Amino acid sequence: MGIVDEMVGASPAICAVFDLVRKMATTEMPVLITGETGTGKELTAQAIHERSLRKHGPFVPINCGAIPETLLESELFGHERGAFxxxxxxxxxxxxxxxxxxxxxxxxGDLLPTLQVKLLRFLQEGTFERVGGQETLHVDARVLAATNVDLKTAISKNLFREDLYYRLGVLHIHLPPLRNRGEDPLLMATIFLKQAAVTYRKQIRGYTPQAIDALRTYSWPGNVRELSNRVRRAVVMAEGMEITPQDLDLAVEDLQTVDSLNSLRAAHRRIEMELLVKAISLHRGNLTRMARDLEVSRSTLYRKLRAYGLEKFMPAATPLSFRSKTKFNKSKQSLPQEHGRGISPEPIPDLPLKPAHEIPQSV
Ligand SMILES: Nc1ncnc2c1ncn2[C@@H]1O[C@H](COP(=O)(O)OP(=O)(O)OP(=O)(O)O)[C@@H](O)[C@H]1O
Ligand SMILES: [Mg+2]
Structure with missing residues (x-):
C-alpha cells in the first residue's frame, strides 16, 4: 500500500474540506471529488481511504481518461481468456x-455509456462480469471518483447518466482552487521548500520579500501541482540563500495587480505573516526567542500564529490536518521520500520548519 502524502492547508476553505474528509471516510458510500486540475483530488481520495476502515486494504487508482476506450472495460472489470x-x-x-x-x-466523466451502465450496476448490487465472462462476481470495493469536468453539463449533453451521477455523488467534495485558499500558497511554499531543500541538499533559508509577494499574488492556474513544481524548480535553480521570483519563474507581468485602496489591512496581514514565517524559520520555532525578536509577548505571538494558521509549523505543534499514520509511524527521524528518490538525512540548519510529513497532525 502506498504512502499517502499529507494534505497541507490552514485556510477556512481547505479546513472545510478536511472536515468533510473526516466525516465521509467512516462511511461506505461513494464520494465524488471535483476540482480544477492539481487541486488534490487524488490526494483527497487517498486521505479518505487511509482514514477509513478499509485502510489496510488496497487503494487502486484507475484513470478512465488515460486508457483507450477499447481497453478500459477490461482494465476495470477484467477479462476471460479468449474474450478478444x-x-x-x-x-x-x-x-x-x-x-x-x-x-x-x-x-x-470520460467513461463511455456502456461502462457507465456496468458501473451503475456495480454500485447498486456490487456485482459484474468480466469481459467475455458468464460468471457474476461479487466484489467488496468502495468507489471513490473524481472529475474536473462539470458532470451536470455532461448530463445535459447526454454524455453522462444522471442516475450514475446521483449514485456517485451522494457525498461530494469540491476542492477549492488554490487562489481561493487564503494564505495556503505561502504555507505550502514554505513546507515544499523545506522538503525540496533536503531532497536537493541545498542550503536555502527561505524566500525574498518579492518572492513572497509573487507567491501570494500569482493566480496558480495549475494549483498545488504547479506550486510544488515551481518551488522544486526554484530550489534547484537558486544560486543564493533565498528564493527569488526569477527562481520561481514568476515574471512580474504574470502577477495579479494587487488591490489598492482597501488593501491596508491586507498589507498589514501580509507583513505580519511574512515576519512570523521568517521568525519561525530564524528561531527554529523557539517561541521565547521569536517573541523577543518580534517585541511581543509570548501569548500575543501565539495568538498571531494561530490566527494565520502557522502554529502547526512550530516544532512542538498541536495537530493540524491530515497525515498518513503509515507515514508518521514509519520513523519520526526519517526524511521524506520523493517518489523513490532517497533523501539526505542531513537537516537543513537554517530551516527549522518541519517537513510536511513530520508536522504533528490530527483530523
Ligand atoms: N493540500 C495539499 N497539500 C500538499 N500537497 C498537495 C495538496 N493538494 C495537492 N497536493 C499535491 O499536488 C499534486 C497534485 O495533487 P493531485 O494529483 O491529488 O491533484 P488532482 O486534483 O488529482 O490533479 P489532476 O486533476 O491533474 O488529476 C500532488 O503532488 C499532491 O501531492
Ligand atoms: Mg488526479
Missing amino acids: TGAVQQKKGKLEAAGGGTVFLDEV
Whole structure:
C-alpha cells in the first residue's frame, strides 16, 4: 500500500474540506471529488481511504481518461481468456484488485455509456462480469471518483447518466482552487521548500520579500501541482540563500495587480505573516526567542500564529490536518521520500520548519 502524502492547508476553505474528509471516510458510500486540475483530488481520495476502515486494504487508482476506450472495460472489470484477440489468459480487473479496499475512478466523466451502465450496476448490487465472462462476481470495493469536468453539463449533453451521477455523488467534495485558499500558497511554499531543500541538499533559508509577494499574488492556474513544481524548480535553480521570483519563474507581468485602496489591512496581514514565517524559520520555532525578536509577548505571538494558521509549523505543534499514520509511524527521524528518490538525512540548519510529513497532525 502506498504512502499517502499529507494534505497541507490552514485556510477556512481547505479546513472545510478536511472536515468533510473526516466525516465521509467512516462511511461506505461513494464520494465524488471535483476540482480544477492539481487541486488534490487524488490526494483527497487517498486521505479518505487511509482514514477509513478499509485502510489496510488496497487503494487502486484507475484513470478512465488515460486508457483507450477499447481497453478500459477490461482494465476495470477484467477479462476471460479468449474474450478478444490478445486475451491469452484470464485477467482480473482493477475492481477485483480493490476487493477489501477502495477503487479510485479518476476522470470518471470520460467513461463511455456502456461502462457507465456496468458501473451503475456495480454500485447498486456490487456485482459484474468480466469481459467475455458468464460468471457474476461479487466484489467488496468502495468507489471513490473524481472529475474536473462539470458532470451536470455532461448530463445535459447526454454524455453522462444522471442516475450514475446521483449514485456517485451522494457525498461530494469540491476542492477549492488554490487562489481561493487564503494564505495556503505561502504555507505550502514554505513546507515544499523545506522538503525540496533536503531532497536537493541545498542550503536555502527561505524566500525574498518579492518572492513572497509573487507567491501570494500569482493566480496558480495549475494549483498545488504547479506550486510544488515551481518551488522544486526554484530550489534547484537558486544560486543564493533565498528564493527569488526569477527562481520561481514568476515574471512580474504574470502577477495579479494587487488591490489598492482597501488593501491596508491586507498589507498589514501580509507583513505580519511574512515576519512570523521568517521568525519561525530564524528561531527554529523557539517561541521565547521569536517573541523577543518580534517585541511581543509570548501569548500575543501565539495568538498571531494561530490566527494565520502557522502554529502547526512550530516544532512542538498541536495537530493540524491530515497525515498518513503509515507515514508518521514509519520513523519520526526519517526524511521524506520523493517518489523513490532517497533523501539526505542531513537537516537543513537554517530551516527549522518541519517537513510536511513530520508536522504533528490530527483530523
Ligand atoms: N493540500 C495539499 N497539500 C500538499 N500537497 C498537495 C495538496 N493538494 C495537492 N497536493 C499535491 O499536488 C499534486 C497534485 O495533487 P493531485 O494529483 O491529488 O491533484 P488532482 O486534483 O488529482 O490533479 P489532476 O486533476 O491533474 O488529476 C500532488 O503532488 C499532491 O501531492
Ligand atoms: Mg488526479
